Amino acid sequence: MTDTAWIDLALVSARPQAMGALLRYFRNLDMAEEAFQEACIRALKTWPKSGPPRDPAAWLIFVGRNSGIDKVRRQARETALPPEELLSDLEDREDELADRLDGSHYRDDILRLLFVCSNPALPATQQIALALRVVSGLSVKQIARAFLVSEAAMEQRITRAKARVAAAGIPFETPDAADRAERLAAVATMIYLVFNEGYSAMNGPEGVSADLCDEAIRLSRLLLRLFPGEPEIMGLTALLLLQHSRARARFDAEGAIVLLEDQDRRLWNREMITEALAMIDKAMRHQRPGPYQVQAAIAALHARATRPELTDWEQIDLLYQTLERLQPSPVVTLNRAVAVSKREGPEAALALVEPLGDRLAGYFYYHGLRGGLLKQMGRAGEARVAFDRAIALATNGAEAAYIRMQLDHLAAEAASSALVEEKQ
C-alpha cells in the first residue's frame, strides 16, 4: 500500500473516536471538525517521515486539541474575549490526556458523536448527510453525489443540520443507562437510514450507493463493538449484512430490478450471510426480541433457502405477525401479505392488503403488490389501474421499469387471449 493510502485508512478509522473526543472538548461541531482537519493535515506531513503512531486516534486528539486551543486563543486576542469562556476545560494538563483516552470516556464520546447526528428533530435526509460528513468524513461532494443534488445544495443542507443540532444543544453530561438506551435507539435508526439511502439508490451512480451501505455496516459494527451485549444492535448489523449480501443479484446487466425469487442466489455474498447468521444466533440467546432482530430473522430465512421454493413462508408469516405486534405499521402488514400470498394464495393476501389503502395510498409498493395480486387472480383491468398508480409513484427508473414490464405482460396476455377468441 502506498504511503498516503495507509494514512488515509488510519485517519478514516480513527475519525469517530478522535472527533468524539474533540467534540467533548470544544462542545461545538464546527470547532471539533476544524481541529480534526488540522490534525489530519499535520498527520499527512509527519507520519510519512516518522511512521504511524502506535495509537493514531490519541495522536489526532492530542494534536487537534492543541491546534483548536491555539485558534481559540488567537481569536480571543483579536476579539479581546477571555478564552476560558470559550473552552470547557482549558485547565486540563496534557498528562491528563492519557486518563481521558482510556475506555470509560471513549464509548460515550463516540455514542454522543453519533447521537448528535441522529437527533430525531432532524429530517432523515439531514441526519444521513450530517452523519456521513461528521462521523464518516465523506466530502460534501461525495455526499452530494450520493443524493444526486448539487454540492452547493448539500453544503446548505449540512449547514442547516448543524445549526439545528447547535440550537437543540449537544448533551454533554455522562448518560445514565436510560439515556444510553435512548441514544442507542436513535443512532440505530440513523444507521438504518444511511443504509436505506444507499440501498434504494443502488441503481444510481456507480459505486456511491454501495459505499453508503458499506458505511452503514461499518457504523453498525462500531456501535456493536461499543455495546457488545445489545441484541438489537446485533439484529441491526445482521439485517444490514443480509440485505447487502444480495446487492450483486438485485439488478440485471441493464439495471432492471430482479425480484428476490428470480435472483441468482449464487451471486449472494456468502461471507456476509455467514456473519449475519452468527450475529442472529448471538442475539437469540438474549431472548429480548426487537424489530431489528425479527427483520433480520426474516431476511435470514430467505438467505437460508438455496432455492426460492425452499423458502419457509410459514415461519416468515409468523415473524411478520411478531413484527406487527412489536412495531405495528401498515408497511409491515403489506410485507406480511407477500408471505400470505405464498402460503394461501393471492385472494387471502388481497384481503389483507385492501384495508391498508387509506394509509398507503401514496406508497409505491402498495399499488405494486396489489397490482401483482390482482394480476395473479386474472383481474387484468383492476391490475392495470393499480400498476398505473404505482408507476406514478415510482421513485426511480428501476421501479418504473419493473411496473412497465408488468403492464406489458398484461397487454401481451390481453392480445393473445383476443387472438384466441378470434380463432374460436
Add this chain to the structure above:
Amino acid sequence: MLYAVFCYNSEDVTGTWTKEQDGKVMRDMAAVEKKYAEAGKLGPVARLLPTTAATTLRHGGGEPIVIDGPFAETKEQLLGFFILDCASLEEAIAFSRELGEVNPSPGAYEIRPLAIYKPSELPS
C-alpha cells in the same frame, strides 16, 4: 515441528478497507500460502469473522458465564485452539462448557465463527 501463526491487526483499520483493498491483501497472502502449500508445509488456514461475531465463555469458580464479544483480558495467554463444525452457536458453547469442566484452571474460551476455511495441505 508444527507452528501456528496468529494474525493481529486493528479491526478499525481492516474494517475500513474497501472490497478492492481487502481482495488484494487476500490475493497477496494466498500467493504466500501457495508457495508453502506446494512444498507440503501448509496446514489449515482460517480467517475469522469480525470480533462483533464473537462470544466468550469464562469458566472456573461456579457456573461458567457467557459474554458477548471477544476475549479481552491481557493477563491470560493464548494456549491453543479447536476448530469444529457446529449446527449453532449453542453447540459451540456446549463444547466450550465441556472443556471448561475438565480444565482445572480458570480461564476463557473465545468462540469465533470462521469467515474462510481452507483445509490442511499437509501430507497425511
